[in-house]
Amino acid sequence: MMVLTARRLAAELGAWRVAGPAYSALADRIRLLTLDGRIPLGTRLPAERELASELGVSRTTVAAAYARLREAGYLHSTRGSGSVVAIPGRFSPVEDVEARTTTTLDFSKAALPAAPQVGEASLRAARALPAYLSGTGYDPLGLPRLRQALAERYTAKGLPTDPENIMVTLGAQHAISLITKTFLSRADTALVEAPSYPHAYDALGLAARKLVTVTVDPRRGWDDHGLMQAFRSANPALAYVMPDFHNPTGAVMPACQRELLMDLATRHDSLVVADETTADLRIDGAAGAPLAAYGPAILVGSMGKTVWGGLRIGWIRAQPEKIRRLEQARYAQDLGTPILEQLIALELLGQYDEILRFRTVQLTEGRDHVEHLLRANFPQWEVPHVAGGLCTWVNIGEPVSSQLALAARDGGLPIGAGPRFGLGGAFERFLRFPLSYPAEETSLAVEILAEAWRRVDQSRAVGTEFKPALV
Incomplete structure (x- = not known):
């Protein structure tokens, strides 16, 4: 069983205190961390006395927060196991069964449905599979044909690449985890963006001693001074960046800043990892080199x-x-990427430009609809205009993003609160809103969000405690 220390939980909680009773605010923040997956199910929370000491509150406050979570089904307490995180309606903290409540929509993910070409490509790949069945199927580097095709795409972008430069992985998260485990040690510091992709924080945090941040703003982009300061003061062994249609801000790093970053990395002997998973999702902008x-x-x-x-x-x-x-490090984690999925990918690369044109149409419609609805329903919010990517990073003007996300969940809309994309509870004034859902679902999501905002705003206006439902 995973045990969460008081110090780690305090760091995840961030600026958790809001108007109203402290025990209620603490319970609400732990609930949000659980629903977001930042506290895994089955995790044992720290003892009441330890957490109270770390947070600088009374033990009574923590006990009341835990009690509220237990009553709502978010904690189970058993003799010898302490308080264990759960989801209401599950028979056990780790059993995979349906929760009592269901959600209408899920805007916590910024993702698209499958491209129309996937079905036919899968059938063609299945027909090609028998030619590979005489081999062992273990493939740590990837099929030579797929590596060649990926290398050709990089070469076409102006970056000469050979198949020897390519390893095929089980998705981007697997690639990030493999890189961090291979090139980072527990004595190292890593540089990350703030805000950034939450699962990259997870992978880097497991491998490095410390994470230092550089700010990314939707309009101003990366902070040059912060970038230089981070390299000078922290001397990071590795820097993780998302330079094209950054998640969640949508920013694109200009050429001069790319030069600065690589110059700093060279001078400080730092390894730079660029996450390009959103680089091809242009709307009316363009990714850099x-x-x-x-x-x-x-x-x-x-x-x-x-x-x-x-x-x-x-x-x-x-x-x-x-x-x-x-390749050598990979053997400790897995023995390669499935052959059939590689064959599907190879088929799809032959239609990749067509797929990307289709995605541009989808995202243009989604972006325009989202921006119109948010600006019409929330005139006080700052909604940036993004040129690509899957989401927009909205400044809601008040440090109530976690409260708003909880209220929206109670209305059937899971959505990413700002602190999900930062470290130490930062970004309470921001909300990530996806561009990738159909117009009717986006309209419904904005209706639910507007009602949630009214509830939060009214509670702040009269100075009373906002009490989202716990079940």
Whole structure:
């Protein structure tokens, strides 16, 4: 059983205190962390006395928060096991059964449904599979034909690439985890963006001693001064960035900043990892040249965002000696990418430009609809205009993002609160809103969000406690 220390929970809670009783605010924040997956089911929370000491509150406050969570089904307490995180309606903290409540929509994910070409490509791949059945099926680097096709796409972008520069992975998250485990040690510091992709934080946090951040703003982009300061003061062993249609801000790093980043990395002997999973999702903008065109960066790509999340195919583009190190390290985690999925990916690469044109139409319609609805329903919010990617990073003007996300969940709309994309509870004034859902679902989501905002706003106006339902 995983045990969450008081210090780690306090860091995840961030700025949890809001108007009203402290025990209620603490319970609500722990609930949001659970629903977001930041506290895994079956995790044991710290003892009441330890958490109270870490947070600087009375033990009575923590006891009352735990009691509220137990009453609502978010904690189970058993002798010898303490308080264990659960979801209401599940028979046990780790049993995979349906919860009592169901949601109408799920806007916590910024993702697209499968491209229309996936079905036919899968059938063609299945017909090609028998030619590979005489082999062992273990494939740590990837099919030579697929590596060649991926290398050709990079070369066409102006980055000469050979198959020896490519490793095929089980999606982008697998690639990020493999890179961090291979090139980071527990003595190292890693540089990350803030806000950023939450699961990258998870992978880097498991491998590195410390994470330092550089700010990314939807309009101003990356903070040059912050970038230089982070390299000078922290000397990071690895820097993880998403330079094209950044998740969640949608920002694109200009060429001058790419040069600055790679120059800093070279001078400080830092490894740069560029996550390109959203780089092909242009709307009316354009991605920059691959970061590896400015220096020896490792690039991570995937079909999860462009084609379909159910197709677990990603890749790493790096110098051959780094690919060899990754190959050796991979044996400790898995023995390769499934052949059939690689064959499907190979089929889809032949239609990739057509798929991307289709995605541009989808995302243009989604972006325009989202921006219109949000600006009409929330005139006080700051809704940036994004040129690509899957989401927009909305400034809601008040530090109530977690409260708003809880209220929206109670209305049937899971959505990403700002702190989900930061460290230490930052970004309470922001909300991530996806662009990737059909117009009717987006309209319904905005209706639910508007009602949730009224509830939160009214409670703040009269100075009373906002009490989202706990079941």
